[in-house]
Amino acid sequence: MISFQPDFCEIALPEEGHYSIEDYGSSKARWCSGCGAHTILHSVQKLCEDEQLPPEKTVFVSGIGCSSRFPHYMKTYGFHGLHGRALPVASGVKFRRPDLNVFVITGDGDCCSIGAGHWVHGIRYNMKMVVLLFDNSIYGLTKKQTSPTSPLGTHSNTHPRGSVIPPINPIQSTLGFANVSFVAQTIDWKPAHLNATLKKAFDHPGLAFVRIVQRCPIWMRDTYEPTVKDPNALTLLDHEDGIVLDEKAKSTFRHIEQHDPSNLLKAREMAELVKETTPIGLFYQNKNAVRYDEYGAHNLGISVEERIGAINTLMDRYAI
Ligand SMILES: Cc1ncc(C[n+]2csc(CCOP(=O)(O)OP(=O)(O)O)c2C)c(N)n1
Numbered sequence: 001m002i003s004f005q006p007d008f009c010e011i012a013l014p015e016e017g018h019y020s021i022e023d024y025g026s027s028k029a030r031w032c033s034g035c036g037a038h039t040i041l042h043s044v045q046k047l048c049e050d051e052q053l054p055p056e057k058t059v060f061v062s063g064i065g066c067s068s069r070f071p072h073y074m075k076t077y078g079f080h081g082l083h084g085r086a087l088p089v090a091s092g093v094k095f096r097r098p099d100l101n102v103f104v105i106t107g108d109g110d111c112c113s114i115g116a117g118h119w120v121h122g123i124r125y126n127m128k129m130v131v132l133l134f135d136n137s138i139y140g141l142t143k144k145q146t147s148p149t150s151p152l153g154t155h156s157n158t159h160p161r162g163s164v165i166p167p168i169n170p171i172q173s174t175l176g177f178a179n180v181s182f183v184a185q186t187i188d189w190k191p192a193h194l195n196a197t198l199k200k201a202f203d204h205p206g207l208a209f210v211r212i213v214q215r216c217p218i219w220m221r222d223t224y225e226p227t228v229k230d231p232n233a234l235t236l237l238d239h240e241d242g243i244v245l246d247e248k249a250k251s252t253f254r255h256i257e258q259h260d261p262s263n264l265l266k267a268r269e270m271a272e273l274v275k276e277t278t279p280i281g282l283f284y285q286n287k288n289a290v291r292y293d294e295y296g297a298h299n300l301g302i303s304v305e306e307r308i309g310a311i312n313t314l315m316d317r318y319a320i
């Protein structure tokens with residue numbers, strides 16, 4: 001388990017009082033050339049710059065996988081932990097330090113396989129954080145084993161003759177979990193949509209779950225290439241309360257569907273679209289869902305600061 005504080009504390013707030021994108025991390029990550037994770041990294045660093053997040057108040061928690069190397073490339077706090085366990089670690093961080101900006105980076109194996117139990121309850125606890133599911137439909141780091149999101153018939157090292165069990169649809173599953181409050185889908189190769197989705201997720205007052213369809217050119221080229229190349233493969237979910245794109249970015253889509261993100265039943269129907277095309281946009285948002293990170297303080301009738309003080313006292317008492 002590695003928890004670390006890289007060299008950000010050596011980066012004093014620039015004199016002009018403005019962090020630039022370079023202050024948030026490196027653009028030289030050790031992912032394969034053409035891996036979709038590179039564009040996601042850039043987009044997240046851009047979000048940090050746009051929001052001027054103080055690096056010492058920001059933490060990236062991940063599990064294990066290619067995608068989970070993400071915290072190493074950020075000059076913020078980071079925790080590259082145990083396979084499948086990013087969500088409980090992040091929940092602990094958020095409950096203990098509600099003042100921090102918390103991001104979770106998880107792969108489809110990490111989240112939907114070994115970490116699936118935490119996925120259900122992380123969504124249900126709805127603590128304010130952004131969860132980014134890097135879904136490349138394969139176990140990348142361990143060199144091509146079938147993942148729960150691998151399309152039926154995927155040839156892999158665990159299923160050389162093709163996978164036989166239908167995959168999980170992470171959007172549909174998440175929309176079925178209790179107390180779900182924000183579910184969006186985007187892709188790594190359309191930066192305008194990716195950036196707008198991250199911004200919407202960051203602004204959400206609860207747990208924002210974002211599935212990012214991610215290119216893995218090493219193991220899954222045949223799976224994602226048709227979607228990248230075919231202009232008919234995507235459907236943009238459009239609504240004034242959803243992920244709003246400018247006209248130029250919108251004009252790159254051939255298929256646009258109006259979808260009101262307050263309608264959970266319709267959102268579940270939209271998630272089914274994936275059989276014919278990949279829908280991207282905001283499926284569902286409920287800003288009023290119960291938040292466990294707020295509940296503790298509200299229930300006791302104390303402020304967040306008082307709660308932190310109470311937790312500190314307990315930790316001192318038991319020398320934790
Ligand atoms: C408890 C445990 N079981 C298994 C592994 C081996 N392992 C490491 S990464 C990984 C799968 C990674 O796939 P995914 O989460 O989809 O991430 P990707 O590498 O594709 O980004 C597995 C099975 C491990 N590190 N720890």
Ligand code: SF4
Pocket residue numbers: 030031032034035036037066067136140141215216217218219
């Ligand atoms: S194996 Fe795939 S997911 Fe992993 S770094 Fe390479 S391209 Fe990215």
